[in-house]
Amino acid sequence: MLENDKLVIGGHTFDSRFILGSGKYSMKLIDAAVKDAGAQIITLAVRRANTKDQENILDYIPKNVTLLPNTSGARDAEEAVRIARLARELGCGDFVKVEIMRDSKYLLPDNQETIKATQILAKEGFVVLPYMFPDLNAARDMVNAGAAAVMPLASPIGSNKGLATKDFIQILVDEIDLPIIVDAGIGRPSQACEAMEMGAAAIMANTALATAGDLPLMAKAFKQAIEAGRYAYLSGLGRVLTRGASASDPLTGFLH
Amino acid sequence: MENQFFIDSEYLSKEALEKKHRLETDPSSRKDHMEYLPDMEVIDSDVMEKVMTAMEEYDYSKYTAVDVRRALQHETCSIEDFKALLSPAAEPFLEMMAQKARRETSKHFGNTVYLFTPLYIANYCENYCVYCGFNCYNHIHRMKLTREQIEHEMKVIADSGMEEILILTGESKSQSDVNYIGEAVKLARKYFRMVGLEVYPMNTKDYAYLHACGADYVTVFQETYDTVKYETLHLMGHKRVWPYRFNAQERALRGGMRGVAFSALLGLSDFRKDALATALHVYYLQRKYPQAEMSLSCPRLRPIINNDKINPLDVGEKQLCQIICAYRLFLPFAGITVSSRESAQFRNGIVKIAATKVSAGVSTGIGDHESKYTGKDDGVTKGDEQFEIEDGRSFCKMYEDMSEEGLQPVLNDYIYV
Numbered sequence: 272m273l274e275n276d277k278l279v280i281g282g283h284t285f286d287s288r289f290i291l292g293s294g295k296y297s298m299k300l301i302d303a304a305v306k307d308a309g310a311q312i313i314t315l316a317v318r319r320a321n322t323k324d325q326e327n328i329l330d331y332i333p334k335n336v337t338l339l340p341n342t343s344g345a346r347d348a349e350e351a352v353r354i355a356r357l358a359r360e361l362g363c364g365d366f367v368k369v370e371i372m373r374d375s376k377y378l379l380p381d382n383q384e385t386i387k388a389t390q391i392l393a394k395e396g397f398v399v400l401p402y403m404f405p406d407l408n409a410a411r412d413m414v415n416a417g418a419a420a421v422m423p424l425a426s427p428i429g430s431n432k433g434l435a436t437k438d439f440i441q442i443l444v445d446e447i448d449l450p451i452i453v454d455a456g457i458g459r460p461s462q463a464c465e466a467m468e469m470g471a472a473a474i475m476a477n478t479a480l481a482t483a484g485d486l487p488l489m490a491k492a493f494k495q496a497i498e499a500g501r502y503a504y505l506s507g508l509g510r511v512l513t514r515g516a517s518a519s520d521p522l523t524g525f526l527h
Numbered sequence: 528m529e530n531q532f533f534i535d536s537e538y539l540s541k542e543a544l545e546k547k548h549r550l551e552t553d554p555s556s557r558k559d560h561m562e563y564l565p566d567m568e569v570i571d572s573d574v575m576e577k578v579m580t581a582m583e584e585y586d587y588s589k590y591t592a593v594d595v596r597r598a599l600q601h602e603t604c605s606i607e608d609f610k611a612l613l614s615p616a617a618e619p620f621l622e623m624m625a626q627k628a629r630r631e632t633s634k635h636f637g638n639t640v641y642l643f644t645p646l647y648i649a650n651y652c653e654n655y656c657v658y659c660g661f662n663c664y665n666h667i668h669r670m671k672l673t674r675e676q677i678e679h680e681m682k683v684i685a686d687s688g689m690e691e692i693l694i695l696t697g698e699s700k701s702q703s704d705v706n707y708i709g710e711a712v713k714l715a716r717k718y719f720r721m722v723g724l725e726v727y728p729m730n731t732k733d734y735a736y737l738h739a740c741g742a743d744y745v746t747v748f749q750e751t752y753d754t755v756k757y758e759t760l761h762l763m764g765h766k767r768v769w770p771y772r773f774n775a776q777e778r779a780l781r782g783g784m785r786g787v788a789f790s791a792l793l794g795l796s797d798f799r800k801d802a803l804a805t806a807l808h809v810y811y812l813q814r815k816y817p818q819a820e821m822s823l824s825c826p827r828l829r830p831i832i833n834n835d836k837i838n839p840l841d842v843g844e845k846q847l848c849q850i851i852c853a854y855r856l857f858l859p860f861a862g863i864t865v866s867s868r869e870s871a872q873f874r875n876g877i878v879k880i881a882a883t884k885v886s887a888g889v890s891t892g893i894g895d896h897e898s899k900y901t902g903k904d905d906g907v908t909k910g911d912e913q914f915e916i917e918d919g920r921s922f923c924k925m926y927e928d929m930s931e932e933g934l935q936p937v938l939n940d941y942i943y944v
Contacts, residue, residue, distance in 0.1 A: 294637065296638045296935060297638065297933075297934075316940075318941055318942040344940075344941065344942050344944070346818050349944075350944040353944050372818075373817060373818040374818065375818060376817065377860075378860075429634040477637070478633075478634060481637040481638055482637065482638070
């Protein structure tokens with residue numbers, strides 16, 4: 272990444288723009304995935320953390336990586352707040368990704384409840400990253416509620432379908448003054464690259480890696496794609512014409 | 528071919544035997560299985576009608592290879608597609624179904640498999656269900672664990688590393704009342720992160736009470752959705768009331784439970800129709816309660832004490848695999864549990880395709896975990912088992928084996944909030 276190009280979330284600075292999921296693959300691969308992804312942030316489902324002597328996911332996450340506990344399992348704001356507080360008590364730090372689902376089939380986030388939880392948790396000093404459906408009004412409410420970034424979904428979680436919500440994510444990128452972290456549905460490095468070209472601040476991926484034949488290698492592929500997309504965005508993409516060709520002799524050339 | 532379920536015990540009194548034989552041979556001696564008993568709550572729901580209409584209309588013989596190919600090409604599986612996948616025409620496509628099921632499973636669950644164990648705390652039962660080892664006419668050693676014994680069993684299980692427990696009882700409201708179950712749930716919350724229940728169906732307020740005690744998941748097996756067949760298998764007791772059982776999951780959700788589990792016991796009736804009804808039961812309830820978590824089991828009939836001939840008839844492992852793949856494609860979000868009724872080989876294979884949860888360290892007896900886990904026997908007689916299990920792997924062995932299959936064992940995925 273470029274020297275002076277940092278991702279800033281709630282006053283914390285990161286060089287990497289790749290946020291890694293942890294819940295869908297072998298814990299033994301986490302270390303390799305983090306290294307090959309160059310990730311500095313990794314998500315963790317609080318509900319997965321073991322309490323007994325068996326393998327505990329927290330033991331597998333390198334200590335220099337920032338934990339981003341999520342509230343998965345929460346069905347409303349109140350439950351999300353309780354899970355976030357539990358995460359803090361477990362020593363997971365102040366970051367929290369608010370995930371609230373009232374739908375077990377598609378796992379689509381509930382924006383209204385997410386706004387409520389964001390407000391409460393931000394007041395309690397959490398660095399709140401709400402996972403949301405890309406709706407501009409809801410995103411503005413989340414900004415006002417104290418979010419540190421917003422995490423719109425690209426397509427249904429686990430679907431690997433890529434940027435199904437592309438136009439709406441672009442609106443968030445254009446209108447919201449916080450980092451836009453594209454989360455859920457990114458299935459290929461090329462899709463991650465595309466989101467970064469659009470101006471997304473970071474990418475979060477989990478299933479795409481978990482279901483890859485060689486997880487660390489896929490982590491590396493994502494890392495490079497995200498960097499390539501970022502460079503393209505920073506360089507200012509050449510214009511892309513949607514229709515016809517550009518006339519080399521402009522029609523208005525006669526005007527002096 | 529049919530199973531021969533009726534077994535007479537020499538320990539039964541003459542009167543008991545007479546009553547048993549009358550129930551078995553004279554349908555008029557049996558209560559109406561579609562009529563609620565006075566203490567049973569009636570809820571207003573259209574789910575049953577939808578499920579039953581679809582099941583009655585289902586003629587699986589009309590589906591062809593063309594329907595199956597079409598179903599496999601669709602990105603989302605419709606009810607019609609699901610019917611094709613359950614039909615005999617889909618049997619030659621089993622490998623393709625498995626490949627597609629595997630992709631769906633990994634999209635929704637990644638490379639994980641959940642582990643849990645059941646804990647039977649009592650085997651008293653007031654029902655006469657002819658295929659079940661706990662049935663009231665079967666001569667077995669009955670037992671109900673005391674509070675201290677329950678806690679001891681839980682400690683032994685918790686020490687093995689298990690985080691999720693499923694508490695079971697025989698269906699006796701007098702021996703295992705709601706308070707007794709509630710006390711067991713409260714104890715379980717001390718040792719486990721997730722407490723599920725598989726007990727007799729109850730009213731909404733009882734589910735609400737047990738949820739307040741710490742239970743979060745309710746499993747009720749419908750056994751068979753074929754009401755005519757059901758009537759000939761469940762001859763006496765409150766379990767005989769088929770519609771009250773059908774609505775149990777809905778009452779549990781109304782009582783505040785996070786999730787519910789469903790199943791037909793495959794081998795009792797026409798397995799294709801039962802599989803269709805089970806999945807549609809999930810499908811329609813999910814539409815009505817979209818926040819609820821749903822899961823399916825797929826048990827096949829097993830031998831029981833005093834009747835080792837009981838078997839799942841035409842539901843072989845290939846058919847079971849077909850059903851599970853079809854479930855996965857139709858309900859990609861649903862958990863699928865494969866119990867220790869199946870062999871280690873089958874379970875190792877199916878978790879890589881579609882199953883998401885397996886039990887380990889299983890005993891279907893009462894109070895025998897310590898002797899089974901540690902070999903230590905306190906000399907106290909144990910309660911007999913509900914059925915014979917096939918896969919006796921311990922928690923540690925299962926953890927190892929699942930890891931070796933390339934899966935990450937998950938011990939808990941719940942927070943009780």
